[in-house]
Amino acid sequence: MRARNDQVGSARASICTMNRCVLIVTPFFAPQNHAAVFRAYKLAQYLPQYGWKPIVLTVDTQYEYNEDPELLTRLPAEVEIVKARYIEPTFRGVRMALGGRNRTFLAMKVAPPSGPDGKIISQSPLHTSLLLRTYNYLLSHYVQVPDAFWTWASAAIVVGKKLLSDRNIPLVFTTASPYSSLAIGRSLQRAGAKWVCDFRDPLTYTQRLSSEVSRVYHRQRNMVRSALENADAVTVLSSCYGSIYSDMFGSCGANTVFIPTGIDTELLEESAGAEGHRPYLIFTGEFLPDYDDTFFEAFAAALGRTSVKRIGLKLLVVGTLQLNRTRLMPLVERLGLNEHIEFWDQMPQREVYRLVSRARAGVLLPGSRAYWWTSFAKMADFIGMRKPVVAVVPDPSEARSALTRSRLGVFLDGSAAECADKLTQFVLGEYRLPSPNESECDRYTVRQQVRSFAGVFDRVSSSL
Numbered sequence: 001m002r003a004r005n006d007q008v009g010s011a012r013a014s015i016c017t018m019n020r021c022v023l024i025v026t027p028f029f030a031p032q033n034h035a036a037v038f039r040a041y042k043l044a045q046y047l048p049q050y051g052w053k054p055i056v057l058t059v060d061t062q063y064e065y066n067e068d069p070e071l072l073t074r075l076p077a078e079v080e081i082v083k084a085r086y087i088e089p090t091f092r093g094v095r096m097a098l099g100g101r102n103r104t105f106l107a108m109k110v111a112p113p114s115g116p117d118g119k120i121i122s123q124s125p126l127h128t129s130l131l132l133r134t135y136n137y138l139l140s141h142y143v144q145v146p147d148a149f150w151t152w153a154s155a156a157i158v159v160g161k162k163l164l165s166d167r168n169i170p171l172v173f174t175t176a177s178p179y180s181s182l183a184i185g186r187s188l189q190r191a192g193a194k195w196v197c198d199f200r201d202p203l204t205y206t207q208r209l210s211s212e213v214s215r216v217y218h219r220q221r222n223m224v225r226s227a228l229e230n231a232d233a234v235t236v237l238s239s240c241y242g243s244i245y246s247d248m249f250g251s252c253g254a255n256t257v258f259i260p261t262g263i264d265t266e267l268l269e270e271s272a273g274a275e276g277h278r279p280y281l282i283f284t285g286e287f288l289p290d291y292d293d294t295f296f297e298a299f300a301a302a303l304g305r306t307s308v309k310r311i312g313l314k315l316l317v318v319g320t321l322q323l324n325r326t327r328l329m330p331l332v333e334r335l336g337l338n339e340h341i342e343f344w345d346q347m348p349q350r351e352v353y354r355l356v357s358r359a360r361a362g363v364l365l366p367g368s369r370a371y372w373w374t375s376f377a378k379m380a381d382f383i384g385m386r387k388p389v390v391a392v393v394p395d396p397s398e399a400r401s402a403l404t405r406s407r408l409g410v411f412l413d414g415s416a417a418e419c420a421d422k423l424t425q426f427v428l429g430e431y432r433l434p435s436p437n438e439s440e441c442d443r444y445t446v447r448q449q450v451r452s453f454a455g456v457f458d459r460v461s462s463s464l
Contacts, residue, residue, distance in 0.1 A: 021053045022171045022457060023163060023193070025156065025184050027086065027149050029058040030071035033346060035285060035377040039200060039237070039261045040175050041071065042446045043453055048078040050454035055079075055169065057160055059086035059152050063093065063104045066320070066346045084159040086152035089143045091135070093151075141213050146179040146220050153180035157187045164193055171461055173453075177201050177209065179220050182227045189230065194460045196453075197231035199256075202244045202373055208290075228252040232460045235259050235453070238375040238398045257456055260375060260402075262449035263384030267350045268357070279427065280314040281390060282359040284352055284378045287317070287327050292367035294392045294419060298412055300335040301420035308424055314340055315363065318352060321345035356381060360427060361388040361410065364399060368413070372397035383408060384444040386436045390423060406440045407433060 024044055028036040044054040060083040087097045096103060163169055174185035175198040189195035204210050204221045211217045228234060228245055229252045236256045245253025302308045317324050325343050332341055356362060362382035372394040379399055382389045383406045390410045393399040403409030410426050412419040425431035442448055
């Protein structure tokens with residue numbers, strides 16, 4: 001601990017003697033508590049140890065997510081948070097901006113309005129399907145272009161330019177999505193800063209990440225091309241993004257630096273504890289509508305075997321409770337899994353880490369044809385913790401490659417019977433993995449993540 005304090009003190013002295021400020025631009029930051037937050041949050045949290053002062057430029061209002069106030073208390077004193085006005089370009093956002101009731105997800109979760117009979121009442125006047133279709137059409141074609149964060153981007157550019165001028169900030173870091181972050185980065189680069197552009201997703205590559213409106217899609221695509229051509233450095237969450245962008249845009253997409261998001265080992269140490277009494281597997285995050293049923297069918301089949309039933313195996317689903325229950329309960333009831341699946345709401349990272357550390361394995365279940373290109377946030381946590389992962393993922397895929405390199409993957413492939421057999425063998429201890437690849441697992445720690453970003457920042461700033 002003393003060595004670390006000496007390192008932090010040295011870093012602070014370095015910050016004071018030269019201009020090593022970086023403006024981190026993201027609408028997703030603490031106290032928001034969801035997967036999109038933590039890449040930038042962990043960067044800001046630990047970057048001062050490498051001689052950089054983070055100034056975070058984010059939104060003044062967040063409409064969609066749970067919060068964990070403890071995240072703010074864990075930031076070091078060097079981290080400064082500046083907020084730019086964000087009015088969500090929706091009926092809800094405009095009503096709130098004009099003084100209407102707080103209709104954010106968090107407010108409605110705490111105190112949903114109800115009618116005289118106690119039933120929750122609608123928060124939108126868009127009661128008819130025709131009105132709703134018209135409203136959504138206007139949003140997608142004209143209002144949320146290139147995305148819902150353009151109102152914040154307009155304000156953030158003004159605030160960002162003032163920060164660059166007042167503080168003489170030499171470096172800007174943006175992380176996308178949203179697309180609007182790219183517009184902010186390019187504008188601040190034109191104002192004189194160097195720009196490190198980070199992609200957490202391969203924007204414009206898949207339908208899910210792009211507008212279905214052709215005119216809007218072409219604008220989004222041009223924004224990505226411009227970022228790849230003009231940014232002083234491009235970093236990516238997944239190693240395959242470089243290949244994707246090379247195919248899409250040619251040479252301008254080739255020069256990317258792969259930096260995985262890492263697990264916070266300090267929180268992991270705080271979460272250490274005895275093994276739980278009940279064996280369980282754990283899924284963290286949101287179950288998305290396009291995930292398939294393969295894992296759950298294999299899980300149900302395994303539980304039908306006396307040897308597995310005897311050990312009382314459970315699956316914990318940890319994430320936004322209302323969303324996961326709504327999406328999964330029809331499947332749970334169809335397969336008769338009610339007694340074997342527990343739903344837990346979002347919780348602080350420390351608590352999630354504690355549950356993961358005691359689990360038999362993590363679960364990754366998008367399906368054999370889904371999301372081949374991504375490095376899932378939950379997978380990064382599992383690898384950093386050296387936790388085996390029962391995975392239903394494409395072959396080939398980024399996830400399969402990472403789990404194979406780390407020697408942590410238990411892949412459910414083949415027929416339904418073969419998937420059930422492998423899962424059974426694993427939970428009974430009959431299918432054993434080799435020892436984890438320690439050097440590969442270390443790549444998925446916050447220490448390595450921030451060290452890698454600091455190296456990029458050092459190289460970019462040295463050209464000033």
